[in-house]
Amino acid sequence: xSLPDVWFVLIAVLWTGYFFLEGFDFGVGVLTKxxxxxxxxxxxLINTIGPVWDGNEVWLLTAxxxxxxxxxxxxxxxxxxxxxxxxxxxxxxxxxxxxFEYRAKRDDERWKRNWEHAIFWCSLIxxxxxxxAFANIVHGVPIxxxxxxxxxxxxxxxxxxxxGGLTTLALFTFHGAVFTALKTVGDIRTxxxxxxxxxxxxxxxxxxxxxxxxxxxxxxxxxxxxxxLAVVFLLAAxxxxxxxxxxxxxxxxxxxxxxxxAMLFLSLFPDVMPSTTDAAYSLxxxxxxxxxxxxTIMTWVAGIMTPLxxxxxxxxxxxxxKRIGVQHIPAAH
Amino acid sequence: xxxxxxxxxxxxxxFGITTVYHYLFVPLTIALAAITxxxxxxxxxxxxxxxxxxxxFWGKLFLINMALGVATGIVQEFQFxxxxxxxxxxxxxxxxxxxxMEALIAFFFESTFIGLWIFGWDRLxxxxxxxxxxxxxxxxxxxxxxxxxxxxxxxxPVGYSINPATGKAQLNSITDVLFxxxxxxxxxxxxxxxFLTGAALVVGISSYHLWKSRQKQERGEQVDRKLVAxxxxxLRVGLALAVVAGIGVAFTGxxxxxxxxxxxxxxxxxxxxxxxxETPAPFSIFAIGDVNEGRNSVELTVPGLLSFLAxxxxxxxxxxxxxIAASEAxxxxxxxxxxxxxxxxxxxxFRLMIGIGMTxxxxxxxxxxxxxxxxxxxxxxxxGDDEVPRLMLTRDRExxxxxxxxxxxxxMLTMGFPLVANSFGWIFTEMGRxxxxxxxxxxxxxxxxxxxxxxxxxxxxxxxxxxxxVLAVVEVKLMVRYAKAGPVTSEQPPAQDPTxxxxxxxxxxxxxxxxxxxxxxx
Numbered sequence: 139x140s141l142p143d144v145w146f147v148l149i150a151v152l153w154t155g156y157f158f159l160e161g162f163d164f165g166v167g168v169l170t171k172x173x174x175x176x177x178x179x180x181x182x183l184i185n186t187i188g189p190v191w192d193g194n195e196v197w198l199l200t201a202x203x204x205x206x207x208x209x210x211x212x213x214x215x216x217x218x219x220x221x222x223x224x225x226x227x228x229x230x231x232x233x234x235x236x237x238f239e240y241r242a243k244r245d246d247e248r249w250k251r252n253w254e255h256a257i258f259w260c261s262l263i264x265x266x267x268x269x270x271a272f273a274n275i276v277h278g279v280p281i282x283x284x285x286x287x288x289x290x291x292x293x294x295x296x297x298x299x300x301x302g303g304l305t306t307l308a309l310f311t312f313h314g315a316v317f318t319a320l321k322t323v324g325d326i327r328t329x330x331x332x333x334x335x336x337x338x339x340x341x342x343x344x345x346x347x348x349x350x351x352x353x354x355x356x357x358x359x360x361x362x363x364x365x366x367l368a369v370v371f372l373l374a375a376x377x378x379x380x381x382x383x384x385x386x387x388x389x390x391x392x393x394x395x396x397x398x399x400a401m402l403f404l405s406l407f408p409d410v411m412p413s414t415t416d417a418a419y420s421l422x423x424x425x426x427x428x429x430x431x432x433x434t435i436m437t438w439v440a441g442i443m444t445p446l447x448x449x450x451x452x453x454x455x456x457x458x459x460k461r462i463g464v465q466h467i468p469a470a471h
Numbered sequence: 472x473x474x475x476x477x478x479x480x481x482x483x484x485x486f487g488i489t490t491v492y493h494y495l496f497v498p499l500t501i502a503l504a505a506i507t508x509x510x511x512x513x514x515x516x517x518x519x520x521x522x523x524x525x526x527x528f529w530g531k532l533f534l535i536n537m538a539l540g541v542a543t544g545i546v547q548e549f550q551f552x553x554x555x556x557x558x559x560x561x562x563x564x565x566x567x568x569x570x571x572m573e574a575l576i577a578f579f580f581e582s583t584f585i586g587l588w589i590f591g592w593d594r595l596x597x598x599x600x601x602x603x604x605x606x607x608x609x610x611x612x613x614x615x616x617x618x619x620x621x622x623x624x625x626x627x628p629v630g631y632s633i634n635p636a637t638g639k640a641q642l643n644s645i646t647d648v649l650f651x652x653x654x655x656x657x658x659x660x661x662x663x664x665x666f667l668t669g670a671a672l673v674v675g676i677s678s679y680h681l682w683k684s685r686q687k688q689e690r691g692e693q694v695d696r697k698l699v700a701x702x703x704x705x706l707r708v709g710l711a712l713a714v715v716a717g718i719g720v721a722f723t724g725x726x727x728x729x730x731x732x733x734x735x736x737x738x739x740x741x742x743x744x745x746x747x748x749e750t751p752a753p754f755s756i757f758a759i760g761d762v763n764e765g766r767n768s769v770e771l772t773v774p775g776l777l778s779f780l781a782x783x784x785x786x787x788x789x790x791x792x793x794x795i796a797a798s799e800a801x802x803x804x805x806x807x808x809x810x811x812x813x814x815x816x817x818x819x820x821f822r823l824m825i826g827i828g829m830t831x832x833x834x835x836x837x838x839x840x841x842x843x844x845x846x847x848x849x850x851x852x853x854x855g856d857d858e859v860p861r862l863m864l865t866r867d868r869e870x871x872x873x874x875x876x877x878x879x880x881x882x883m884l885t886m887g888f889p890l891v892a893n894s895f896g897w898i899f900t901e902m903g904r905x906x907x908x909x910x911x912x913x914x915x916x917x918x919x920x921x922x923x924x925x926x927x928x929x930x931x932x933x934x935x936x937x938x939x940x941v942l943a944v945v946e947v948k949l950m951v952r953y954a955k956a957g958p959v960t961s962e963q964p965p966a967q968d969p970t971x972x973x974x975x976x977x978x979x980x981x982x983x984x985x986x987x988x989x990x991x992x993x
């Protein structure tokens with residue numbers, strides 16, 4: 139395996155980490171309007187991810203930074219090409235950070251409602267747009283000889299990409315509902331399971347259509363295997379949820395995310411951004427990568443830091459392992 | 472062609488606005504993290520309530536501020552690819568490495584441990600909780616280090632070669648990039664300035680509370696002594712830090728100027744509006760330049776001082792703008808005027824940075840003297856730890872009523888000064904590098920994304936200006952609200968040190984523990 143191949147895998151790992159972790163906290167954000175019935179329940183939901191959402195989001199920054207360092211052309215083409223969706227994602231992420239931190243800082247109804255709208259929409263929109271973006275990356279977009287994206291905004295809004303967006307939105311909402319059932323206690327926990335069931339079924343339909351379409355368009359034997367795994371894990375998650383096995387349901391919904399992201403990256407390899415203008419213009423692991431020295435340095439850094447990060451982030455989840463319910467929410471300050 | 476020029480202008484405005492805005496929060500985050508960690512350490516060591524209240528109070532302001540620092544930081548990382556794709560392609564191999572390290576090492580630290588700190592008051596043993604804040608502080612400093620290493624590479628590219636096949640920069644020594652003189656001096660200068668910024672904020676807010684309490688006292692109203700105690704300690708911490716950091720800023724600034732005279736002589740010549748090489752060169756106190764003529768129409772100078780600042784010698788030659796521009800034009804092609812940055816901005820940016828920044832240092836030094844320790848005062852002027860200190864000029868001479876009022880007000884009024892100085896510093900150093908994006912290697916005009924239209928750039932700029940303005944109002948209002956409210960002195964430190972395993976048997980009824988509300992919740 140060459141160093142650029144290693145980095146292709148590492149970037150896949152970073153995106154997987156991001157979608158696994160921020161996937162459920164986007165889902166929890168969406169559930170603040172789907173599941174919570176009152177102020178206390180909304181606060182329960184927000185506080186299930188309270189200590190961890192910030193750390194989850196850094197996986198995105200790391201994926202972005204690693205792409206910049208390891209595949210500068212991939213980073214440049216992707217970020218300048220997908221300008222509008224990324225601008226929207228940025229606006230959402232900014233508002234979302236402020237919403238979590240500021241919502242409870244004033245005991246004022248309008249203030250809190252406004253930030254709650256921000257939490258909902260700024261979780262929902264990125265959850266959708268990341269699917270749109272990745273579907274386009276895998277499918278291929280018009281890229282010219284200078285490696286610049288030429289498709290404009292409309293080039294990104296095709297049926298396949300929109301289906302990809304709906305799939306990630308549904309999957310993350312399902313993942314979030316399963317997480318909520320695992321982290322809460324009381325009435326909301328029971329309802330979270332019910333929500334997980336119907337969002338899981340919606341996810342199953344959308345994901346099957348999207349993954350089969352992906353497989354038909356850009357798949358190979360490996361991606362087919364990942365696709366089968368994704369479907370199996372999704373069914374396992376649904377089954378465990380129905381039987382009230384919340385831990386297993388969360389592990390399975392998480393593995394569904396892992397397998398689905400793996401499938402996308404397996405379909406992509408050895409391209410990193412295929413061109414629909416001319417296959418010769420495609421960005422590949424070979425032609426978009428940084429030099430050997432830079433990749434060697436980065437391999438050392440990532441090789442040491444990634445396990446360490448997993449260790450202390452994992453420890454954080456252990457510290458905040460206790461389920462919470464409405465009785466644990468202190469009075470507003 | 473016109474379109475390309477316009478698009479890099481718009482992209483530069485976006486970069487300038489989002490970066491200066493982001494950098495309002497960064498130095499406060501760096502300083503307040505360390506200050507909060509230090510206060511918590513004293514609390515853990517002494518168990519004193521005033522440190523507990525101060526930790527909680529500054530920690531809260533830290534969090535309000537950090538939220539926007541984190542949020543606006545995401546834009547910074549995306550922006551290179553979105554608006555500056557040609558730049559990203561050219562430098563990614565070198566510039567991407569410190570950025571990726573920043574995320575992998577620093578961002579994960581900050582974001583994970585801050586979550587533990589915010590929600591961990593009733594989950595973590597005191598010492599571990601305090602250690603979490605130190606980890607956050609370490610994260611903020613490491614983050615500054617990596618991003619400044621990246622910036623220093625744009626100012627003074629080292630440790631790279633140009634790949635003949637691709638024409639792009641390729642890293643060949645990471646140690647050169649991380650440890651070159653520019654990086655080291657810039658990091659020290661930026662960090663000391665950040666601590667000065669945080670110190671000024673702490674001094675300002677503590678002064679506000681102490682002055683309010685003093686006024687209450689004079690009106691014969693009840694004064695919250697616990698608030699006074701924690702604000703008095705905070706004030707002294709802030710004043711001492713302002714003095715130490717202020718001296719550090721001055722020293723590192725002088726060093727940085729000497730490095731810059733060697734590495735980017737144009738930047739320093741333009742900072743001084745020194746049009747022609749001079750031996751020895753005078754330091755300009757005030758100048759009005761005439762760019763078309765390439766000279767100053769009005770100026771006031773100190774002979775020889777610039778030579779000393781540049782080289783440590785009152786007689787050396789300092790190269791002038793016209794001379795450097797001519798030699799750069801000969802080296803890189805084009806007209807000499809292409810290589811002259813905006814002199815008005817660099818000249819005044821440089822002066823305002825120093826003038827405004829040093830005012831905060833002066834305020835700190837004056838305050839440190841006026842509120843000095845008891846043993847340097849006559850007994851009748853000594854005040855207790857929970858009383859508002861008198862502003863003492865000498866052993867037994869207190870400032871008069873009018874001067875006392877203005878003494879406290881000075882502390883409050885200079886609160887935001889370093890923020891302004893920092894902004895001018897960044898505007899100076901980035902605009903002084905123009906026309907280069909990477910000094911000597913890539914011009915800013917060829918760094919911009921070719922496929923992003925000017926209309927799109929303008930929309931993005933509009934979106935950010937609008938969003939950032941709204942958030943500025945929100946955040947300033949919150950900061951003012953919480954700063955004015957002061958520490959919550961009714962809050963008691965936890966009676967029992969939490970254990971990681973959770974409450975054990977015998978620590979009260981089991982049902983109570985299970986349903987106990989969280990110590991903190993959003």
